Amino acid sequence: MNGQTPARHYYKKLVPSLILILNCIQFLSHPTKADPILLAFVFAVYLAFIWIIPNVASTAVSLSIFIGLWLLTDFFWAVSGQEQGAAYFLIVFLMIYAAFRLPSRLSLIFTACLIGGNILLLSSQGGSLNTIISNISIMIGLYVFFSSMRFRREARKEAERNHAELAKMHVQLEHAHKELQKAHAELQEASVLSLRYAVLEERTRIARDIHDSIGHELTSVIVQLQSLPYILKSSKEDSEKVIQNVLSVARESLQEVRSVVHQMGRSESMVGLTALRGLIHQVEERSGLHVSLDTAGLSEESWPPNVSETIYRILQEALTNIIRHADASHAAAVISNDKSHLYVTITDDGLFTGILTYGFGLTGMKERAEKAGGSLTFSAVQPSGLKIELSLPLMTTNKEQKDEQR
Structure with missing residues (x-):
């Protein structure tokens, strides 16, 4: 149904159906030259056409049905012999319906054929020139009016469709912009975190080195210094050995401190290159670049x-x-x-x-x-x-x- 609601879909069928039924009753209630049964049959065919044609997807099939109805109506007109009446109404109805259902170029060609057929029928039945001109003017005026209605409706639908597409694209662009902003914020945060992790890792390594080497040596110094008063009382030679040993351990501790400080200086300078590698890694993971x-x-x-x-x-x-x-x-x-x-x-x-x-x-x-x-x-x-x-x-x-x- 091309996105139409069921109520609107049936409305487009009910309105022309009611017009056909009311006019059929009107023509049957007045005496005419046409056979009432034939008249009712033709109107019944038109009613079936109203309910069938919207379900036909092929343009060629639709055009064939329109031509069939036209030939049936001309036959009914020739049999009834009426200059004005049910047959003329059905021809006008068919022309208006074609203006809405057929493509614009086909509807124009089909209307021209209808007008030409009407001229031939009216001429063959002895219709006056005024009658022929009047019928042609009415048909042309109605076709122009209803075709303009169709064009305005299609233009409005196209404008609404374009507006909906633009609104959808605007929403998508806003969503994409927010995603980019979020990704940019995450990238900056990850870059800062990578730098902090590099510094923290280096500090942890330095703390471990101090604890494992210098801490052990300082503990040895403390233990020997605590035992020194007792050794001084017992043996002078032993006390001198302890003092020399303490000095040696202290020198080693000082050398170890200098080594750790030197490594710390090198590590702090290397943080820049480490951070750059971390930043590049984060960018590649998050962006695909x-x-x-x-x-x-x-x-x-x-x-x-x-x-x-x-x-x-x-x-x-x-x-x-x-x-x-x-x-x-x-x-x-x-x-x-x-x-x-x-x-x-x-x-x-x-x-x-x-x-x-x-x-x-x-x-x-x-x-x-x-x-x-x-x-x-x-x-x-x-x-x-x-x-x-x-x-x-x-x-x-x-x-x-x-x-x-x-």
Whole structure:
């Protein structure tokens, strides 16, 4: 029923059926030249047509039924010999129904044939010119009126259908936008958590080393110092041995402390690279974007905290922009350094071809790089894609290394 309610579907059948029945009763109640039985039969065929034609899907079959009814009506008209009456009413009724049921071009051709057939019948029955012109004018006027009604109805339905589709698309876009916002928030949260987990893991390792090595040696020192007063009373030689042993253990503990602190410094500097790997892993798992990290040109991995944070945030925002806007399948990050600078290059195979709009994300990346004393540039990749080049100074790192050596 093409989405129509059952009540509306039957309404479209009942109204024309009632019109046929009322006119059939009217024509039967007045004396005519037509046989009442033949007249009732023709009207009964039209009633059956009203209830059958909506269920016919094929246009060719529908047109064949319309032509059959037309021939039956012309036969009835020829037999009854009426210029005006039931036959003419049925012809007009058939024309109006064709204007609603048949495709517009077919309905126009069918109406032209009906008008031509009426002219021939009226001429053969000796109809006057005024009668012929009147009948043609009435049929043309009715066809134009009901065809315009049909066109307005179809235009209204098309507008309603387009409005419904637009509303559905709007809802889908809003849903997709919310999903993207949710995914972006989850990605940022996961990135922060990965950095925290890396730091916590390193701190746990350092705490375990302190407990297992330095704690054991300090316990030995405490035990020997507690026994020293008794040894001093009994033997001077033994007491000297204890003192030397305590000093040796204390020196070993001091050396162990220095070793752990040195490892802690190295671990804190390595947190930056570990966090970058964790960020890339999270992005690949959550978005499907393949991201490669190349550190072959990295000869020095000791970064100051501000450099580590700057690289992390810029890579995070770059990957976020690639996921949201680039429609890329692959991204690559290359990290290298020389004696004075650290270099990061981020590329993708997205849709960018040279027209760049500086939004909040790109502007924030550039400001973050400049705040750290570096620079950030954007350029196109052939045949398509975006290249981000970051340069950061490492003077802070070199100074920290000299302080550590001292």
